[in-house]
Amino acid sequence: LNLAINGSHAMTIMRSKGSPWGGELKIGLKNFFADKSFCEKYPEAKEAQYWELFIQDEGIGIDDSIKNKIFDPFFTTKDKEKGTGLGLSMVYNIVLQHGGFLNVYSEGGNGTKFSLYFPKYMEEEQDGTEKKEEAVEYRYEGLAMVVDDESIMRKVASAILGEMGFEVIIAEDGEEGFQRFLENKDKLQIVILDLMMPKKSGDDCLIEMKKHNTDIRVLLASGFKKDQRLKKIANYEYVHFIEKPYSFDQLSKAVKKLMDES
Numbered sequence: 001l002n003l004a005i006n007g008s009h010a011m012t013i014m015r016s017k018g019s020p021w022g023g024e025l026k027i028g029l030k031n032f033f034a035d036k037s038f039c040e041k042y043p044e045a046k047e048a049q050y051w052e053l054f055i056q057d058e059g060i061g062i063d064d065s066i067k068n069k070i071f072d073p074f075f076t077t078k079d080k081e082k083g084t085g086l087g088l089s090m091v092y093n094i095v096l097q098h099g100g101f102l103n104v105y106s107e108g109g110n111g112t113k114f115s116l117y118f119p120k121y122m123e124e125e126q127d128g129t130e131k132k133e134e135a136v137e138y139r140y141e142g143l144a145m146v147v148d149d150e151s152i153m154r155k156v157a158s159a160i161l162g163e164m165g166f167e168v169i170i171a172e173d174g175e176e177g178f179q180r181f182l183e184n185k186d187k188l189q190i191v192i193l194d195l196m197m198p199k200k201s202g203d204d205c206l207i208e209m210k211k212h213n214t215d216i217r218v219l220l221a222s223g224f225k226k227d228q229r230l231k232k233i234a235n236y237e238y239v240h241f242i243e244k245p246y247s248f249d250q251l252s253k254a255v256k257k258l259m260d261e262s
Contacts (some may be wrong), residue, residue, distance in 0.1 A: 001087075002090060003026065003091060006088070007055060007112070009059070010024060010057050010059025011023035011057055011058055014059065023057060023099070024059075025055070026056040027054070028053075029051060029052070030054075031051065031120070031163050032050045032247075033048075033050070033247060033249065034049075035249060037156050037158075037160050037247060037248040037251075038160070038245065040156055041156050041245055042103070042245075043119065044101040045223070046119075048119060048122070049122055049232050050117040051118045052115050053116045053118065054113060054115045054116070055113070056111060058110070059111055059112060060109060061112055062108075063108060070088050074205055091114075092244070095116050095118070099119045100116060100118040100119060100198055101244065102115065102116055105244065106223075107196055107224075108219075113223055138252055138256045140189065140255075141165050141188035141201050142166060142187070142188075143166065143167050143168075143187045144166035144190045144191070145168070145169050145170070145171065145180060145184070145192070146161065146170045146171070146173065146192045147170070147180075147202070148170075148194040148197070148221070149172055149197045150194070151172075153194070157192050160251050161192070161251075161255070162191075163248070166189065166190070173197045173198050173200075174200025174205040177191075177200070178200060178205050181205075181212070185212055185213045185216070186213075187211075188220070190258065190259065191209070191216060191217070191221050193205060194244075195220050195221065195222040195229055201229070202220055202222075203230075203232060206218055206236070210236055214237070215237075215260065217239075217258050218236075218238065219241070219254055219255065219258055220239065220241050221241075221244050221246070222244060223243065225241075225243050237261075238261055239245070240257065
């Protein structure tokens with residue numbers, strides 16, 4: 001309820017004067033398996049099945065400079081009469097009390113997505129062990145590139161691609177990613193490309209890459225499943241999408257699907 005109210009406020013009363021009010025609030029629930037690679041990004045997670053409850057709005061977003069403060073008691077960006085600063089603190093504590101953890105993905109002006117992960121009850125096998133999901137491994141060879149401004153995501157994606165057999169190079173932003181692409185465009189098999197990056201965004205980087213190699217395979221990554229920037233690159237071949245954060249199983253299946261396209 002707190003997250004839904006915050007989402008509605010972000011799309012209405014928190015907008016700047018003269019800005020139009022409104023937007024879509026999405027609430028959903030899905031299965032999620034936190035595997036080893038995912039747990040490297042979220043140390044509070046355990047290798048287990050979770051329910052992911054997500055609440056996503058199309059509001060003003062959360063600035064990077066305050067993301068690490070939003071769960072602090074009494075911290076708020078709202079006017080005094082419109083918020084106490086306790087809502088997100090309560091959300092955080094409720095999730096932790098249930099043995100879960102949270103992820104927040106936000107872009108200024110494009111909205112915010114809160115993902116709440118709750119441990120899923122699992123039936124025990126006769127020997128007393130829990131049923132666990134086994135990740136399927138696919139093997140490839142050749143060169144892959146990861147372009148992401150978040151160091152932990154570069155590390156996770158590189159490790160997964162490495163386990164799949166790829167040699168991996170990395171870049172920290174869109175400009176560096178495009179330069180490394182030009183240096184290796186005839187050898188690259190696949191590129192994992194974050195949509196939101198400094199200097200050059202993922203969609204702009206993709207457009208430039210496609211001018212030099214129309215057959216390059218690109219897996220675009222974003223915390224928003226229906227990112228508006230995907231519309232302008234929808235007609236490109238060999239371009240797929242993966243939602244962040246992702247697990248080994250999710251990324252390996254997405255890579256396989258893209259690599260299998262002829």
